[in-house]
Amino acid sequence: MLSSPIALGNRARSLTIVKKIKGLNLAGKVYLVGGALRELAFAHLPNDYDFAMEASSDLPSLEKVFGANAFLLGKRPAQTHRIVAGEITLDITLLQGSIDNDLLRRDFTINAMAYDVEGGSIIDPLQGWKDLREGVIRYPRKESLEEDPLRMVKAIRHLSTMKGFSLAPEVASAICANKAWIHRTAAERIKYEMDLILLAKHVHKGIEALRQTGLLFEIFPELRSLLQLDMEKTLEPQALGHTLGAYQYMGRVRRFHSLTDREARRVAWALLFHDLGKAHTFSYDKEKGQVHFLYHERASCEMASAIMARLRFGASEARAIVSLIENHMRLFLISNRNATDKATRRLVYKMEELTPSLVRLTLLDLYGSSKGRENASSRGVRKKCREVLAAHEQRLKAPLPRLVNGHDLMALGYAEGPDLGRMLQEIREKQIAGEINDREEALEHARQAKGRRGEATP
Numbered sequence: 382m383l384s385s386p387i388a389l390g391n392r393a394r395s396l397t398i399v400k401k402i403k404g405l406n407l408a409g410k411v412y413l414v415g416g417a418l419r420e421l422a423f424a425h426l427p428n429d430y431d432f433a434m435e436a437s438s439d440l441p442s443l444e445k446v447f448g449a450n451a452f453l454l455g456k457r458p459a460q461t462h463r464i465v466a467g468e469i470t471l472d473i474t475l476l477q478g479s480i481d482n483d484l485l486r487r488d489f490t491i492n493a494m495a496y497d498v499e500g501g502s503i504i505d506p507l508q509g510w511k512d513l514r515e516g517v518i519r520y521p522r523k524e525s526l527e528e529d530p531l532r533m534v535k536a537i538r539h540l541s542t543m544k545g546f547s548l549a550p551e552v553a554s555a556i557c558a559n560k561a562w563i564h565r566t567a568a569e570r571i572k573y574e575m576d577l578i579l580l581a582k583h584v585h586k587g588i589e590a591l592r593q594t595g596l597l598f599e600i601f602p603e604l605r606s607l608l609q610l611d612m613e614k615t616l617e618p619q620a621l622g623h624t625l626g627a628y629q630y631m632g633r634v635r636r637f638h639s640l641t642d643r644e645a646r647r648v649a650w651a652l653l654f655h656d657l658g659k660a661h662t663f664s665y666d667k668e669k670g671q672v673h674f675l676y677h678e679r680a681s682c683e684m685a686s687a688i689m690a691r692l693r694f695g696a697s698e699a700r701a702i703v704s705l706i707e708n709h710m711r712l713f714l715i716s717n718r719n720a721t722d723k724a725t726r727r728l729v730y731k732m733e734e735l736t737p738s739l740v741r742l743t744l745l746d747l748y749g750s751s752k753g754r755e756n757a758s759s760r761g762v763r764k765k766c767r768e769v770l771a772a773h774e775q776r777l778k779a780p781l782p783r784l785v786n787g788h789d790l791m792a793l794g795y796a797e798g799p800d801l802g803r804m805l806q807e808i809r810e811k812q813i814a815g816e817i818n819d820r821e822e823a824l825e826h827a828r829q830a831k832g833r834r835g836e837a838t839p
């Protein structure tokens with residue numbers, strides 16, 4: 382609950398980090414500014430702090446008191462130095478004029494307040510406190526978005542992370558009118574903000590704002606074909622509609638099972654991309670009156686890979702997301718076919734550490750398609766999800782040992798190459814299915830397989 386600027390000043394004054402700076406004999410004033418004050422307003426304790434400093438000669442004093450050297454960030458017009466002290470990060474900007482001018486150049490009014498460390502007062506020329514209290518995301522100047530188009534995505538990130546907030550009408554209109562500006566922004570910066578949106582508590586609000594403003598289709602133009610598919614074919618569930626609608630069920634699936642932030646982020650990205658291929662694989666069987674999207678997973682993987690290369694995803698993250706997309710139908714299939722325990726184990730050993738993530742993606746896809754409604758089919762999928770998670774836990778407790786390796790097979794006469802790799806995989810799958818239980822059985826299977834091909838074995 383927000384109380385008053387006085388309470389905010391008291392919270393800022395009580396910070397250890399502020400007390401350390403206040404105790405220094407500095408040549409100029411230092412102000413705590415930006416998002417840290419916003420977080421303090423909601424009684425959150427931040428780890429990242431922005432300071433504005435009048436005198437560059439005071440920087441060594443800050444380095445000394447925090448026990449770390451400052452380094453210069455980027456190529457901004459205003460010089461910003463960073464000090465990393467343990468888990469605390471300080472970004473220190475040298476003022477180019479007055480503190481009021483500095484606040485005016487910031488992204489949003491809710492981030493454009495300052496606390497005078499020495500004087501102990503809150504400086505709020507743009508009524509940021511009022512906008513915080515009313516839950517409005519507003520820019521200080523009309524030029525703000527043009528100066529840094531990433532602020533369009535940042536506005537929606539704030540919408541996703543803060544409960545009860547909305548975009549000021551002029552901000553929403555400006556994003557709609559100028560969404561193409563986002564192409565001036567470095568891909569890595571867009572990826573960073575999207576990561577925060579996809580992990581946010583109110584991610585569904587952020588996704589909907591991206592859609593309504595059209596910014597979603599500027600960042601991910603590949604989604605336009607899904608939108609067109611929904612408009613032309615009037616499918617139920619909608620291809621894009623069910624994908625974007627699924628984000629509102631993030632809270633429900635969190636209660637089903639937990640994931641790390643890294644895992645949850647991968648799932649959120651995989652959800653966005655999982656049906657990209659549907660627009661390119663649509664077919665209609667007139668005789669049976671059925672719609673098909675044959676092998677749409679493959680097309681989705683290819684399109685997702687291109688997007689992730691464009692946005693500079695890390696290699697391991699991209700591989701994990703592609704694997705989730707490639708297998709996103711597997712749980713539905715084994716649920717509908719009343720699959721045996723063997724099929725469940727095969728899936729778990731195929732996905733390995735990605736198993737819990739695949740379960741979450743499946744549930745989100747399920748609820749997005751059913752609009753959150755439960756029925757016999759959805760209950761069957763959830764039952765299978767629990768079985769898969771139980772099998773995953775069992776795998777972690779008692780992993781299957783590797784019965785043979787490549788050297789063992791080469792001793793039987795296998796040459797290095799694809800055949801050897803296929804045989805190792807075949808043995809592994811039979812071990813998972815319980816058809817091969819020890820090393821001797823594995824070697825005998827490999828020996829017989831080689832003999833069936835008409836090749837002698839030692």
